Amino acid sequence: MAHMHKQYPQLLLTASEMGMADKSAVVAGVPVMDLMAAAGKAVADAVLERWSTCSVLVLCGPGNNGGDGFVVAKLLQAAGWSVRLAFMGSVEKLSPEAACFFHAWQGEVEEYSVDLLEQTDLVIDAMFGAGLTRSLEGKARDMVDALIEREIPICAVDVPSGIDGTTGAVLGKVAPAELTVTFFRKKPGHLLFPGRGLCGELVVADIGIPVTVLDELNLQTWENSPELWYRDYPWPRLDGHKFHRGHALVFGGENITGASRLTARSAMRIGAGLVTLAAPIKAWAVYATALTGVMVAKLEQSQEAEDFEELLLDTRHNAIAVGPGAGLAGFESIRTRKIVLAALITGRATVLDADALSAFANDPQTLFDAINGPCVMTPHEGEFARLFPKINKSPEINNNLADDKLTRARLAAKQSGAVVVLKGADTVIASPDGRAIINSNAPADLATGGSGDVLAGFILGLLAQGMSPFDAAAAAVWMHGEVGNEVGAGLIAEDLPEHLPKVLAVFKRQYLSP
Numbered sequence: 340m341a342h343m344h345k346q347y348p349q350l351l352l353t354a355s356e357m358g359m360a361d362k363s364a365v366v367a368g369v370p371v372m373d374l375m376a377a378a379g380k381a382v383a384d385a386v387l388e389r390w391s392t393c394s395v396l397v398l399c400g401p402g403n404n405g406g407d408g409f410v411v412a413k414l415l416q417a418a419g420w421s422v423r424l425a426f427m428g429s430v431e432k433l434s435p436e437a438a439c440f441f442h443a444w445q446g447e448v449e450e451y452s453v454d455l456l457e458q459t460d461l462v463i464d465a466m467f468g469a470g471l472t473r474s475l476e477g478k479a480r481d482m483v484d485a486l487i488e489r490e491i492p493i494c495a496v497d498v499p500s501g502i503d504g505t506t507g508a509v510l511g512k513v514a515p516a517e518l519t520v521t522f523f524r525k526k527p528g529h530l531l532f533p534g535r536g537l538c539g540e541l542v543v544a545d546i547g548i549p550v551t552v553l554d555e556l557n558l559q560t561w562e563n564s565p566e567l568w569y570r571d572y573p574w575p576r577l578d579g580h581k582f583h584r585g586h587a588l589v590f591g592g593e594n595i596t597g598a599s600r601l602t603a604r605s606a607m608r609i610g611a612g613l614v615t616l617a618a619p620i621k622a623w624a625v626y627a628t629a630l631t632g633v634m635v636a637k638l639e640q641s642q643e644a645e646d647f648e649e650l651l652l653d654t655r656h657n658a659i660a661v662g663p664g665a666g667l668a669g670f671e672s673i674r675t676r677k678i679v680l681a682a683l684i685t686g687r688a689t690v691l692d693a694d695a696l697s698a699f700a701n702d703p704q705t706l707f708d709a710i711n712g713p714c715v716m717t718p719h720e721g722e723f724a725r726l727f728p729k730i731n732k733s734p735e736i737n738n739n740l741a742d743d744k745l746t747r748a749r750l751a752a753k754q755s756g757a758v759v760v761l762k763g764a765d766t767v768i769a770s771p772d773g774r775a776i777i778n779s780n781a782p783a784d785l786a787t788g789g790s791g792d793v794l795a796g797f798i799l800g801l802l803a804q805g806m807s808p809f810d811a812a813a814a815a816v817w818m819h820g821e822v823g824n825e826v827g828a829g830l831i832a833e834d835l836p837e838h839l840p841k842v843l844a845v846f847k848r849q850y851l852s853p
């Protein structure tokens with residue numbers, strides 16, 4: 340990802356990074372007054388574009404989020420709307436800029452009361468911004484409860500109040516918005532659940548912060564997009580042959596054979612030149628019958644791990660996947676561990692999924708110590724909890740670490756030395772060097788048995804073609820989401836590799852030809 344330039348629109352800013360960006364903007368000569376005026380105008384414009392004239396209630400909080408609210412109220416009133424404004428806090432404690440816009444509001448300033456909702460068609464939630472760190476209490480909390488109950492449409496300023504913009508966690512309770520307008524760049528909490536599910540449509544408004552302020556910040560978090568990795572995507576060479584596209588090796592167990600078959604086929608679909616599936620002799624015929632383009636190698640009974648090691652002596656096997664259907668019952672677990680360690684000791688690119696991760700639940704350090712080359716681990720939350728029990732319980736990062744998927748994935752990558760793909764609706768891809776990507780294109784249709792095995796195969800296929808583990812993981816997760824969208828409702832895992840060519844064709848049109 341040599342090309343990840345800092346000014347990419349995909350950069351995500353935590354609340355404190357956003358604060359630093361604001362400060363740098365001021366140093367660069369953009370006054371806070373202008374930022375606040377632009378923020379309020381962006382919200383008012385977005386509202387005017389989406390709703391027709393109605394009775395609006397602007398709920399202003401005690402900080403600068405409330406400051407934006409004063410601006411919105413005035414602009415909507417000027418547009419001929421019927422506007423009421425409620426303020427919670429003390430005028431003396433407002434920032435000078437928020438105070439200035441407070442005084443510019445010439446209408447009545449009302450106290451928070453749920454009765455205000457009686458004649459309200461639309462609420463502007465300018466109570467708290469993305470930097471909130473504790474639960475709402477008192478009148479703000481009562482208001483949120485009433486908003487949830489009455490289901491009045493809400494436009495949120497920056498975030499729906501009560502969402503931690505850095506983690507996406509809900510602090511107490513949050514009333515879901517129909518529209519959220521945030522400023523300059525998205526925050527991780529807009530993409531991570533539960534926050535993501537509460538934002539509604541998300542608009543990112545330019546408020547005049549110069550992009551050059553990003554150069555001063557050591558930003559490490561992005562929203563997944565081909566912009567981040569398309570330049571390193573391994574398209575086949577015009578004069579190439581199959582060995583230029585790598586030879587992937589997949590281990591398959593004897594009981595659940597579908598999982599590793601999906602992985603192998605997916606690796607082929609995404610362009611690995613050759614794929615070999617190595618299977619215990621008992622299951623060899625099953626694999627050999629079911630697979631065509633994928634080659635099937637035999638592993639003799641009771642010496643599967645040794646035979647697998649022998650396959651690894653062929654250095655053309657440049658990327659290895661272990662886990663899908665590898666087996667955990669009784670002796671299988673020991674065998675799975677041996678095969679994982681045999682793969683890792685080669686230092687070649689390795690994908691570890693499913694059973695390959697669970698097999699080390701009692702001794703994760705042995706796994707982490709063995710990782711000395713490019714490695715991608717793809718745990719879902721259950722596997723993650725088994726492999727990283729301390730991270731899930733660690734109190735040190737923040738009070739809501741269990742809710743902080745981004746930090747958990749980062750810590751796991753650092754601890755293990757592997758790129759960690761922490762899967763789910765908001766998959767996080769974290770590198771041991773601190774970089775992280777949040778994926779946002781995956782539809783819920785992907786929540787079906789076997790779709791993770793396909794993802795492992797996509798990563799494997801890209802690794803075989805020489806992509807770096809962080810890029811390969813990000814690209815594969817994005818492709819997986821796109822294919823999910825392409826197939827849509829009714830999707831089964833088998834569909835995913837079969838529909839990949841359509842997604843690749845669109846991707847190629849958009850990103851290969853300048």
Ligand SMILES: NC(=O)C1=CN([C@@H]2O[C@H](COP(=O)(O)OP(=O)(O)OC[C@H]3O[C@@H](n4cnc5c(N)ncnc54)[C@H](O)[C@@H]3O)[C@@H](O)[C@H]2O)[C@@H](O)CC1
Nearest residue numbers: 361374375378402403404405407467468469473474475497
């Ligand atoms: N230069 C800037 O800083 C800009 C900020 N903007 C707006 O400013 C917002 C950030 O402003 P602030 O940092 O003032 O943050 P907030 O507006 O979220 O308010 C924080 C204030 O609320 C208090 N507070 C925190 N949690 C509370 C709780 N649970 N119950 C009661 N009070 C609580 C804090 O003590 C603090 O006074 C952004 O969300 C954005 O809307 C925009 O105006 C654009 C420019």
Ligand SMILES: Nc1ncnc2c1ncn2[C@@H]1O[C@H](COP(=O)(O)OP(=O)(O)O)[C@@H](O)[C@H]1O
Nearest residue numbers: 719762763764781782783786788789790791792
């Ligand atoms: N609600 C959801 N929205 C989008 N993607 C999802 C959702 N739930 C699961 N996924 C994706 O589906 C895949 C499921 O993988 P996994 O849990 O390993 O299942 P399996 O082992 O059955 O293949 C992962 O890539 C995950 O990110």
Ligand SMILES: [K+]
Nearest residue numbers: 464467498500
């Ligand atoms: K808000």
